[in-house]
Amino acid sequence: GDGGGGQIRVTLVQGLAGEEFYETMACGARAKAKELGVTLDVQGPQKFDPTLQTPIVNSVVAGKPDAMLIAPTDVKAMIAPLTQAKRQDIKIILVDTVVEDQSIGLSRISTDNLKGGAAAAKALSEQIGGKGKALVISTDPGVSTVDARIKGFEEEIKASHPGITSLGVQYSHNDVGEASKIVNAALAKDPDLAGVFATNLNSATGAGSALQQAGKLGQVKMVGFDAGPAQVEQLKNGVVQALIAQLPGDIGAKGVEQAVAAVKGQQVTPSIPTEATIVTAGNVSRPEVQKVLYKAGC
Amino acid sequence: MAVPLIDARGIVKSYGQVEALRGADFSLRAGEVVALIGDNGAGKSTLAKILSGVERADGGTIEVDGEPVVFGAVEEARSAGIETVHQDLALCADLSPAGNFFLGRERLKPGLLGLFGVLDNAVMRRETQEACERLGVRLASQTAPVSGLSGGQRQGVAVARAVTWARRVVFMDEPTAALGVVQTRRVLDLIRTVRDSGVSVVLISHNMRDVMAVSDRVEVLRLGRRVARFATASVSMEELVGAMTGAIEQQESQG
Amino acid sequence: MAVPLIDARGIVKSYGQVEALRGADFSLRAGEVVALIGDNGAGKSTLAKILSGVERADGGTIEVDGEPVVFGAVEEARSAGIETVHQDLALCADLSPAGNFFLGRERLKPGLLGLFGVLDNAVMRRETQEACERLGVRLASQTAPVSGLSGGQRQGVAVARAVTWARRVVFMDEPTAALGVVQTRRVLDLIRTVRDSGVSVVLISHNMRDVMAVSDRVEVLRLGRRVARFATASVSMEELVGAMTGAIEQQESQG
Amino acid sequence: MKGVARLSGPQVVWIGLVLAGLLVTFAVLAPRSFPTSFNLLNLVSDAAILLLLATGMTFVIITAGIDLSVGGVLVFSAVAAAKVIDGTGSLALGAATAVVTGLAWGVLNGVLVALGRIPALIVTLGTLGMSLGGALLLTGGVDLRAPAELNLGLGLARWLGVPLIVWICAAITAALALTLAFTRFGRHTYAIGSNTEAARRGGVAVRKHLIKVYGLAGLLAGLAGHLSLAKYGITGVSAHSTDNLQAIAAVVIGGTSLFGGVGTVTGTVIGVFIPVVLQNGFQILGVRPFWQQVVVGAVLVAAVYVDQWRRRARDQ
């Protein structure tokens, strides 16, 4: 960086600013940065969108930090700006998501969303006794993380849960009201709906509200993704029956560790896979599960 | 007798509940100045709009040179040689006087630039200025939009435009309403000049003195119908006012 | 001599490069009809707008009853009892005649409904109709928006409105430009009636006959300055035209 | 009769028939799923909160303005209410906070538009960013939960079988429809949109009125925030980015002109329901999601076309 001998400067570029997963990741990263005595900046686009993330990466690179943690919003579209960053001698650590080009990212710390989706399918199947109609509510097509979860979910259903009929995916554009409308119409069409897989918070919230209004809470089972405070609250209130928790805080902290190691010329770990945990009302109070719940601010 | 240049019969036009024209007739011969008069709301402007292709009649027939026509669009009336000064002037407030004067007939630069549609603003400005000055209308700035012009200046631009482009007929709906004394006189002179060059003029005006001064004939509308027609030479101002207000009723006689 | 009702001195107003007023003076006494005349673009409408609070002058002073005033907004001029018929009429095209007539002074229903601000449309329609009919202006529909009115009908609404509400002064910028013969006569009569009731009238007009017929005094603007003032009784039409066009120059004499 | 005409205007008749036609069509095509009281109640309940936003937007657009900030103001107000309820335990105080916060944002919009004379699009784009960013700052980007008393109370309460939230939104919309049609406030709203300069010259206090109109839109967005907090149980910091476009579309479908001067709340109500009904109907018919987008778009254009075309025919 600019300062040569000064403090190490690291920037975290989130996939999406203002989202619990990435905010928890930032919390984890900040705590670790403080511990290691490095400066951490956080930036992120307002949508999970490579055309919005590219200018941010460019601005960050112009500021020449020593290292950049980034959750790339597309496996391909982010290659070009990251290559530019690499050429400026910025150490790049990939967190949560990756790019296709294996030469980018000294270390890759990521959740397997495909696996997460499969876990969601297992959890839902368990909740509904392995049979009935299941609906998936997602945000928008083309968001790679969410798409991967859907893929994992559908593959798992097809492969191992023959009793479950998938009603397919409906898209809520990440709008709570839209998600609610979708579930309402689904209930009108299929009053015997058995389960819903909501791929993110807003989808789960809207779906939960519709089920609640229809008096179908608990009767129609729901599995959600991510385990922020709002989701955990939903779990406790019986709106959702299971959550797939990733480890965003850990990812952030490990990312900073790896970044600092890279800047100091120490050894880095090229690949660190992180786990997805199934959280249910039954296990939510256990300490090892408490640990994976996302933090509300820091 | 020659076929009339324009012959409209039984023109009907309603706007919602309001019947603006209830079977109005109108005719115009080549090279004459006809005054179209009537009380406020009689339907004069509506008739002028229909005869210049701006509005479509609900009923009735229009013949030009004895051939029935339906003006589907302004372009068709314009290509028949008809121009109009509308009562509401119909200028584009954000364009300059020259922009309005040449609207739809822009001059292009000579040569290659012209092929690309590049405007020759200098020429258009000059010609607009000349045409306005002929009417005694002075424009403080040639590039400022017409929204900044005084009422009379705007009217001057509209009159100059119509007169310049008309080849056969020019409708003038209250062309001097906002004009000064000198400018009004010039417009009346211009009407005569235009007529002498063979273009017919339809003058819509509430100023009976002007009507008497320049028209050859007068047609009177009342409540959407033609109620009288006169040769100007043989009518008095009182008779005109009487016909407009309904105090005098004249039998419709085919002219 | 009594203090003038309005006394404006050295009013200056520019729009970008264009100097509309270059130190214009104007004065008006209680109960008189003053005609403000001048060539197109002389600055008459601009002066009227400034004196009725619609525009702000760049320089100069305005006194009302001898007290200097700055009209920051139309409401201030209105609460001083000044109403205006603007040359461009300034009507809301989507509102009905009554909506325009009572704009800013709506009548509310009596009782509780009125407290909620509920309009008394029936009363407003009736009063509007009466006021228009007094001018001889017939409206086909009282509920249709004014965008459907003929030019003269619209002007009738605007004139009726200003005359009804004025308590001290009414500016009339070309109030008869679009009116029929009968309606024009009625407006001239009305100007006299209004004057007799103690309200001063400023008549802006290009019709010298009308000016001679109703005004007590004439003030002449030319290129943004007052160049002459006359008592109507002692001036000829030729002199007026001469003053407007600059053929006759009069020394400014303080009145 | 005149009163009815003023409330809805002739233009509303045709678009209302279009809506009726859609309802009938879906009822015929899916007789056992679409026209059930369950489904119709859901339709109404889904549309209720948007209705508030669209009603406020109707006033704004009739003045020839626009308000892009409604979604942000909604979220900000919901966050403020959640924080206050959390802090004080008082639901009433929370509701009041939401409404007052919304009003404050609206007044800010109004002041900038009316006194600053900045184009409404820019002002409200700016306050959209400011209110959304502000909400995120208050929450740290983490959605807040509504307290259970609110979510399970107002959020679920029904009266005569219809959710209380629907009653509230319907009552307010009706009151504002009457206000627009019959009061001086409404008259001045039309006057400003029809010809601001003429309204000014006529003595309408244009600036003050604009501040009130934007204030009203903000207030309604604030209230919508509170109701949305109650209904969905969450502040939804990332969930309202298309609220503005949805509300504007509803207003325009309902026959209000973006150029101001004309429009009715009744039209807007129909404009809110057309897309909602289309979406619900096509989903019930089992149209695949991507096709839904295509078909909803096409039918929307066709619906407004029928409306325009019938209106023109009538005018002839």
Next chain:
Amino acid sequence: MKGVARLSGPQVVWIGLVLAGLLVTFAVLAPRSFPTSFNLLNLVSDAAILLLLATGMTFVIITAGIDLSVGGVLVFSAVAAAKVIDGTGSLALGAATAVVTGLAWGVLNGVLVALGRIPALIVTLGTLGMSLGGALLLTGGVDLRAPAELNLGLGLARWLGVPLIVWICAAITAALALTLAFTRFGRHTYAIGSNTEAARRGGVAVRKHLIKVYGLAGLLAGLAGHLSLAKYGITGVSAHSTDNLQAIAAVVIGGTSLFGGVGTVTGTVIGVFIPVVLQNGFQILGVRPFWQQVVVGAVLVAAVYVDQWRRRARDQ
């Protein structure tokens, strides 16, 4: 001199000074990061594609219209191009497909607006849904990848150190700025927005012209789709939902009125860069994202306020 005035108009001067002021401020605050050729080149390169959309939008808005469909048309064209390149192997054919597809959507918009007389907002909201839905149908909801020859070719190519994509966008923008300012096509665009009825009475073929203007906007969106495919290497089916608002905001910041009749492409260029520079500058200064939203919103309003205020002062 007159030519320059026509190209930019007096209103552009002030907003241009605002942009200059922002650039200087950031250069002073971050002298080692902001005013580097690396950063400025990135700025330009990030803005290039939006510039095309905003330029088309400028023409549309000057006619008093609006085009919400640009993002959808962009995506649809990118998908069409990717499919054609995939099928034929010809990059040229792909580019032609994108442009023609965009043009076709634009002409559809124009026809519905001009002949159907449906409000432009509704038409383009409808075609936004139709084009996005259509793109998703074509791809099955999965982002298509651009072939490597395109992504690594046009996507990375430079001339004199500046990306080829920037040159293309700049050249087209410049040509259209000249067209708007100096040709009959531009004159008629202003005339229609200023007073459609007067333009019609004056003999301008209003409908035909509107179809051309919307066609142009569509064509530019199609080209933007191709360039975006080259630059990002993906069709971006979920990535363009805010393109319309970004383009409209740029146009309005640049001094074009939503009510038509006035505006310049030069203003739009400045209007594109103001938000881009603000965001870049604040990111470089390390302002946190939520604060950025707040501050960008506030500065945007302030910038346009300065512009309005200076303009008014000049007019006095």
